[in-house]
Every structure is written in C-alpha cells, then in structure tokens.
C-alpha cells in the first residue's frame with residue numbers, strides 16, 4: 001500500500017539555517033508514529049510543513065498521493081491557497097498551547113469549522129460535536145468558555161475540535177508540554193483511546209517516553225533534522241543501536 | 255440676553271454638531287475597518303492604497319481638508335451640501351487614524367489563533383471575520399473612544415465651511431450680544447456633556463462586546 005505521507009528529499013530552510021536537509025520519511029495509513037529528539041532538532045517543523053503552516057524549499061511531499069506543490073509547476077512555496085486547502089482538509093493538528101478560540105464557547109469551538117468549512121447543518125454539527133465532547137469527557141462543559149477550563153480540559157476540547165473535521169492524519173505537537181503534571185494523564189488518556197482508531201494516522205511529538213512506548217507502532221529518533229534511528233518502540237527504548245539515541249534516551253529517562 | 259435666552263440658539267447648533275459627530279464617527283469606522291483590514295491582509299496593491307490614504311489624511315490639517323473638499327469637489331462635478339461635506343471630511347480624517355488602531359489590534363491577535371484557524375481549514379476571509387476581528391474589536395474600543403471624542407471636538411471646524419453647528423452659533427451670538435463669557439461657558443458645558451455621552455456610549459458598547467464574547471478582561475492572552 002502506498003504511504004499516506006511521503007517526504008522525499010525535502011529541504012527546509014529558515015533563512016540561512018537549514019532545518020531539514022534531503023529529508024525522507026514515510027508513514028502508512030493508520031500508523032501511529034512518535035517523533036522524539038532534542039530541542040531544536042526539527043520535530044515541530046515536520047508537523048508544521050505537513051499542516052501547510054510552513055513552506056519548504058526543495059523536494060516533494062505527498063499526502064495520500066496529492067503533492068503539496070501543484071503539478072502545473074507552482075513550487076511548494078507558491079502553491080495556490082485553493083490547492084493547499086484541499087490538502088489541509090485531510091490533516092488536523094493539536095497544538096502545545098491548545099489555541100482554542102477564546103471568544104467562543106466550547107461547543108462553538110467544535111462546530112465552527114464543520115459548519116463554515118464543511119457546510120454541515122448546525123444540527124448535524126452539534127450532534128457530531130456532542131459525541132466528540134462525550135468521548136473526551138467534556139459534554140457538560142459545552143457552554144463554557146475556554147478561559148473557564150483547566151489546561152487539560154482545553155486540550156481535550158482542542159482534540160475534539162480537530163476530530164470534528166474528520167481528518168485522515170492527526171498531528172500532535174507536544175500536546176501535554178504546557179500542562180501541569182497532574183493534568184497530563186487525562187489528555188494522554190484521550191490520545192490513547194484515539195490510538196485504537198484503525199484508520200486514523202497519527203504523528204505525535206512528545207517528551208512522554210513511557211506513553212510513546214505504549215501507543216506507537218513506530219518511534220523515530222530525530223536529531224539535527226535527520227531521523228537517526230527508527231523502529232518499534234520496544235526495540236528503540238530497550239536496545240537503541242545509535243550512540244546518539246542512547247545518549248538522548250539516557251538524558252530523558254534519567 | 256439672559257443665559258436662558260442664549261440656550262435655545264446654542265441647542266440648535268448642538269443638534270447639528272451631534273448629527274455631524276455621530277454620522278462622521280460611524281462613517282469613519284467604516285473607513286477605518288476598510289483601510290485597516292486592507293493594510294493587514296489586502297495584498298500589496300490594496301495595502302498601498304490604504305497606506306496612501308492614511309498618510310495623506312493624518313499628515314495634513316483637517317481644516318485644509320475640509321476647505322479642499324468644500325471648494326474642490328464641486329469643480330470636478332461632485333457637490334454635496336455643506337453638512338454632507340463636513341461629515342465626509344471628518345469621517346475621512348477619523349478613518350485614517352482609526353485605520354491604524356484597527357491594524358494594530360488585528361496584528362495583536364496572536365499568530366497561533368490564525369494557525370489554529372488554518373489547521374481547521376478556514377478560508378482567509380472566515381479567519382478574519384470570525385476568528386480575528388471579534389477578538390481584535392474589543393482591543394480597539396478604548397482607542398476608538400478617544401478618537402470619537404477627538405472627532406467631536408474637531409467638528410467645531412465645520413463652522414468654517416458655513417455649517418451652523420454649535421461653534422458657529424456661539425460665534426454669531428457673541429457678535430450679536432458681546433456676552434462672551436456666558437456664551438462660551440455654556441458652549442463648553444454643552445461640548446463636555448456630549449463628550450460624556452460619547453464616552454458612556456463607547457463604554458457600554460465595549461462592555462457589551464466583552465460580555466457578548468464572554469471574554470473576561472485579560473483572558474484574551
């Protein structure tokens with residue numbers, strides 16, 4: 001089967017700084033992949049490129065066979081908004097800082113995009129939203145505003161909001177890093193339950209190593225814009241082959 | 255003349271002043287939003303047009319602008335009555351200052367909000383109208399309040415293009431009666447009262463927006 005995500009020879013620069021160089025990376029449909037690695041190694045950049053929040057300079061990237069650059073010669077940089085929106089319709093993202101819309105209730109946060117972007121009727125969108133809010137355990141908070149929720153609750157709403165668009169690929173960029181330790185568990189619980197969704201492809205950047213080990217099909221250790229080592233979580237965590245991986249794991253596992 | 259005899263004339267002028275102040279503030283808000291949004295997300299051409307407008311009207315004297323509209327527009331075949339000219343001139347002026355307020359508030363909405371909207375596949379227009387503007391408008395209100403009061407004071411200049419506003423009536427009463435002190439005391443008080451009304455109205459609007467958005471002060475981080 002063709003991979004749903006395929007980076008080939010992708011190069012990404014910020015001015016003079018090259019963050020990804022000739023980057024190759026593939027993810028199969030339904031696969032749950034975790035990216036780990038030191039700060040500044042380019043993990044977020046990979047997710048942000050996939051979400052079309054960052055352009056890249058060279059190489060090709062395809063999502064479900066659709067190239068991010070347009071076939072008629074528009075480079076990835078110049079791809080038209082219409083084309084990018086088509087790609088975006090298959091991808092969702094959960095951010096470290098939740099980024100809920102503060103002027104909307106929880107329910108509005110979840111139904112806004114399905115109504116305005118997908119054109120769902122309000123009723124339909126609300127049904128879908130209530131189901132999702134039930135799934136994340138927050139149906140009783142639907143009329144609250146984000147500022148009235150804890151960080152863990154906000155992040156669970158953000159997950160429901162992303163799922164309401166029925167993405168095929170869901171990206172998580174350190175979803176628990178901004179949370180107080182006692183709130184991390186509730187968010188990981190929701191992500192864990194999503195990991196059982198057979199068709200959903202998940203790409204997760206996290207520093208929660210135990211969690212990564214538990215939910216991922218594959219763990220990729222990232223350093224300086226390259227995947228240094230990847231494989232099944234058991235193997236990566238128990239017998240890493242590369243010295244850099246060993247060093248990193250030793251530093252984070254203490 | 256006693257104070258009570260002076261008052262009706264001044265009130266007549268105050269009505270004209272109030273009409274011009276309110277109408278030019280509302281029209282000015284339209285110009286401010288149009289130019290402010292064009293500056294932030296209008297593309298190169300629209301942004302340049304908006305910038306030119308803003309710099310011209312901020313950089314020249316309001317009185318000269320009013321004279322120019324009053325004398326020059328008829329020459330190119332456009333003729334408004336003086337009140338419409340006054341409203342239009344003031345609106346262009348307040349709109350230029352307001353555009354900068356709008357621009358500042360729009361860019362103060364965090365980039366993360368725009369990214370979240372993009373990740374949900376909102377179009378640019380949806381993001382502006384439903385995500386960015388509602389958050390930005392609340393930030394604009396205190397500055398808009400200042401501009402509206404400044405605009406009220408600026409309306410005094412329309413008496414130069416033969417509009418019988420409050421200042422005009424005060425001036426002509428003084429020429430007639432030579433009672434400068436009572437006339438100008440009353441005039442000051444009337445302007446002050448109108449400014450209070452504007453401030454109260456703007457505060458009411460701000461609170462309403464804040465509550466409508468259930469956006470407790472400071473929670474907008």
Ligand SMILES: Nc1ncnc2c1ncn2[C@@H]1O[C@H](COP(=O)(O)OP(=O)(O)OP(=O)(O)O)[C@@H](O)[C@H]1O
Nearest residue numbers: 014015017019037038039040041042043044045046
């Ligand atoms: N907008 C930007 N402009 C310039 N440089 C950037 C920008 N975004 C990221 N970088 C740089 O790109 C490199 C990779 O950043 P990235 O955010 O992808 O790292 P990361 O692996 O997610 O790190 P962390 O664990 O700290 O989140 C870093 O050196 C960072 O400073």
Ligand SMILES: [Mg+2]
Nearest residue numbers: 043044045173
């Ligand atoms: Mg990061």
